[in-house]
Amino acid sequence: MNVFLKNIEKIGNKIPDVTILFFFAFLLVLLISFLLSFFHFDYFLIRSDGSREQIVIKNFLSLGNFLELLSKMVLNFINFPPLAITLVVALGIGVAEKSGFLRVALIKLSLIIPEKVVVPIVLVISVASHIIGDGAYVFLMPIVAMLFMSAGKHPVAGIATAFAGLAGGFSASFTPSVIDPIMQGFTEKAAHIIDSSININVLCNYFVSLAGTISVILFCWFVCEKIAEPYLKKNLPIDQNHEDFSNCITPDENRGFVYAMVTLVAMLIILIILAYPDESLLRGSHGSLSEKDAVLMKGLVAFLFLFFAIPGFIFGKISKKFQNLNQVMEAMSDALKPLIGFMVFCFICGQFLYVFNASNLSKLLAVSGAELLKSLALPSGITIFGVIVFTGFLNLFVTSATSKWAVLAPIFVPMLMLLGISPELTQAAFRVSDSAINVMTPLFPFYPLIIMYCRKYSSKTGVGTLCSIMIPYSIALMIALTLTLYLFWMLDIPLGFESSYNYIMKG
Numbered sequence: 034m035n036v037f038l039k040n041i042e043k044i045g046n047k048i049p050d051v052t053i054l055f056f057f058a059f060l061l062v063l064l065i066s067f068l069l070s071f072f073h074f075d076y077f078l079i080r081s082d083g084s085r086e087q088i089v090i091k092n093f094l095s096l097g098n099f100l101e102l103l104s105k106m107v108l109n110f111i112n113f114p115p116l117a118i119t120l121v122v123a124l125g126i127g128v129a130e131k132s133g134f135l136r137v138a139l140i141k142l143s144l145i146i147p148e149k150v151v152v153p154i155v156l157v158i159s160v161a162s163h164i165i166g167d168g169a170y171v172f173l174m175p176i177v178a179m180l181f182m183s184a185g186k187h188p189v190a191g192i193a194t195a196f197a198g199l200a201g202g203f204s205a206s207f208t209p210s211v212i213d214p215i216m217q218g219f220t221e222k223a224a225h226i227i228d229s230s231i232n233i234n235v236l237c238n239y240f241v242s243l244a245g246t247i248s249v250i251l252f253c254w255f256v257c258e259k260i261a262e263p264y265l266k267k268n269l270p271i272d273q274n275h276e277d278f279s280n281c282i283t284p285d286e287n288r289g290f291v292y293a294m295v296t297l298v299a300m301l302i303i304l305i306i307l308a309y310p311d312e313s314l315l316r317g318s319h320g321s322l323s324e325k326d327a328v329l330m331k332g333l334v335a336f337l338f339l340f341f342a343i344p345g346f347i348f349g350k351i352s353k354k355f356q357n358l359n360q361v362m363e364a365m366s367d368a369l370k371p372l373i374g375f376m377v378f379c380f381i382c383g384q385f386l387y388v389f390n391a392s393n394l395s396k397l398l399a400v401s402g403a404e405l406l407k408s409l410a411l412p413s414g415i416t417i418f419g420v421i422v423f424t425g426f427l428n429l430f431v432t433s434a435t436s437k438w439a440v441l442a443p444i445f446v447p448m449l450m451l452l453g454i455s456p457e458l459t460q461a462a463f464r465v466s467d468s469a470i471n472v473m474t475p476l477f478p479f480y481p482l483i484i485m486y487c488r489k490y491s492s493k494t495g496v497g498t499l500c501s502i503m504i505p506y507s508i509a510l511m512i513a514l515t516l517t518l519y520l521f522w523m524l525d526i527p528l529g530f531e532s533s534y535n536y537i538m539k540g
Contacts, residue, residue, distance in 0.1 A: 052378040058440070059385040066392040067094040076400040088400060091392045102388065109383035116379045118214050118334050120369065125341035127368020128361060132349030137282055137290050140176055148184040152194060152257050155180065156250040159198025161207050170479045173199060174486045188490040189269060189502070190262040196483055197253045197506035200471040204464035204514060205245035209236055212434065214333060216460055219438045222386075223446035224456040226395055228538075234531040235330050237457040238464065241521050241528045248513035253506055260505045269491050269498065289351035293344040300340060382439050395443040402448040413454055414519070417462045420445060421515060425466035429474045434467050450536045457532035461518055469510035472503040 070092035077085040093099055110116070129135050146154045155177050162173050174192050181191030206213075214235045221233040282290075308315045308322055308329060317327035329336070349355035355364075389395050411419075427437060441463065446456045471477050475496050487494035520526075522534060 052374065052381055055378065055381045055385050059381060059388065062385060062388050062392065062394060063093050066090055066388065066394060067092050069394070069397075074397060076397060076404075088393050088396050090394065090397065093388050093392055102384070105387060106384060109387045110380045113379045113383035113386075116376070116383075118218075119375065120372065121334050122337050122341075123368045123372060124365045125338035125345070127365045128349070129341040129345030131364030131367060132289075132345045132354045133286060133352060134290070134293055134345045134348035137286050137348070140282060141290070146180060151180060151184045151186065152254050153250055155191065155194055156198040156253055157246075159195045160205055160246050160249060163199055163206070163210060170199070170482055174483065175489075178486060178490060182490075187262050187265040187269070188271065189487045189494065190257055190265050192483060192486050193261055193499075193502045193506065194253060194257045196503065197256075197472050197510065198249065200468070200477065200479070204238075204242060204468040205249045206239070206242040207246055209239065209333060213239070215435055216438060216464065219435075219442040220446055220456050220460045222390075223395075223442035223444075224450065226390065226443060226447040227450045228536075231456070232531075233456055233460075234529065235333060237529040237532040238461045239529040240526065240532075241461055241518055242464075244521065244526075245514050245517045248517045249510060252509040252513040256505045256509045261502055265502065269493060271490050272492055283352070285352040286348075289348040289354075292351050293348035296347050297340065297344045300343065304336070386439060386443065390443060395447065398444050398448065400448075400451065402444070413452070414522075416449065416452065416454065417458065417518075418515075420449075420459065420462040421466045421511075424463050425470045425511065428467055428470040434464075437467065438463060451538075453535055453537070455533045455536045457528050458522070458534050461528050465514040465518055466511060469507055469514055471507075472510070473500060473507035475500060 069090040072090070074088050074090070076088045091098060093102055126135075159173065159177075173195050177191040177195040178188035182188045217233050217235045217237065220237075221231070224231045224233060304315075307313060311320055313322075315327060315329040316322055317330070321327060322329050346355065346361060349361070349364075355361050424437065424441070427441075438460075442460075445459050445463070449459045450456060474480075480496065480499065484494055484496065484499055487499060521528060525534070528534070
């Protein structure tokens with residue numbers, strides 16, 4: 034097993050950075066648009082008014098079309114769906130993280146957990162912590178390891194369990210998260226290839242994500258108790274000279290935490306009071322808080338920013354972490370520094386998506402793929418399962434959800450719409466295996482950090498060790514999330530707000 038996984042790691046490390054891959058994909062799409070522009074395709078799209086549109090490939094290497102690309106290059110970058118969302122939320126999280134508010138909150142949560150239910154509670158905290166983003170990897174793992182040690186359990190089993198809940202259970206969620214508007218943006222844009230009038234609710238997968246938390250917690254609890262911990266206790270002894278994690282909280286931090294939590298609760302109460310009236314300004318045109326045009330939905334990212342930044346600022350001020358506003362601004366600046374590479378990716382991918390869609394290559398792939406699937410006459414259940422399996426395989430090498438969905442959404446969403454499968458169901462199927470496979474691939478960006486935490490307790494921990502531990506969790510997550518999705522489908526339970534399983538072509 035270790036040899037096999039090390040070979041995967043060796044092959045994976047030779048794959049260029051994902052931004053470079055998209056750059057070459059952008060060049061390839063330019064070339065393909067030139068070559069296919071000489072061919073006639075007998076494929077048609079049905080417009081909403083019932084008329085037929087023949088698919089003609091637009092050559093972006095012609096002077097006129099290339100100049101059009103150059104004129105829209107800035108807009109392609111600025112309008113790239115995940116860009117603004119990620120940057121704004123990162124600013125708020127930066128304040129809460131730099132002040133120490135998130136660290137103290139996680140420590141206090143760990144101190145009130147009863148030993149008998151330490152595993153499910155850790156999974157609950159891990160699933161809830163994914164809203165924090167990357168900062169959770171920094172604080173959660175050492176705290177959970179300490180918690181497992183105090184309960185007489187193997188600390189590496191705690192790290193593995195928290196890793197499974199945080200990264201592997203990313204599609205399971207108690208609350209709306211940053212990934213929801215990002216995924217919705219790509220899905221809606223892809224759906225417009227077929228139907229420009231369709232609107233995808235930002236919480237179109239929320240109900241199945243909420244139910245997924247139950248299956249993720251139960252399945253990962255079983256893996257920890259019956260597989261991971263017995264294996265680790267037998268094969269990975271704890272070093273005698275490991276350093277204990279310090280969970281010290283200063284009096285100033287305690288006082289700051291109280292004021293920050295009071296502020297957070299007050300903000301929630303104010304939001305509920307404002308949202309409660311039927312005529313609330315937070316509601317949409319039809320009186321619902323979950324409508325696409327509702328201020329609450331449109332301002333979800335801004336609300337997330339405020340709910341991190343304001344308590345974080347108050348905590349930092351009282352705990353004396355922030356002496357002046359300059360330090361707050363520095364915290365926000367530091368939060369953006371790790372995202373510089375992401376911004377470069379957004380620029381390249383924005384140009385790729387524009388050419389891919391404007392050249393009509395996405396429509397050609399969607400219609401031709403739909404014709405192929407129609408000829409196979411596979412049931413919708415098998416088609417969706419194929420999406421899950423394909424995404425899981427791809428995730429072994431490209432772990433970024435936004436990177437993959439940026440490419441797959443313009444292909445899968447319109448193609449399956451032509452088969453009568455809704456964009457909401459396609460997105461849900463993608464999210465199942467996208468998150469489940471994260472924990473078993475060495476190419477996941479946080480693998481080195483997780484290994485570092487494990488080595489604190491056992492110096493023998495390596496890439497193959499972590500992979501072998503995480504494979505049972507990954508399999509359990511894949512089964513749990515897939516079963517949840519199909520159970521919802523079978524019982525016709527809504528996937529989320531304003532969602533459906535079927536798409537009916539207009540006209």
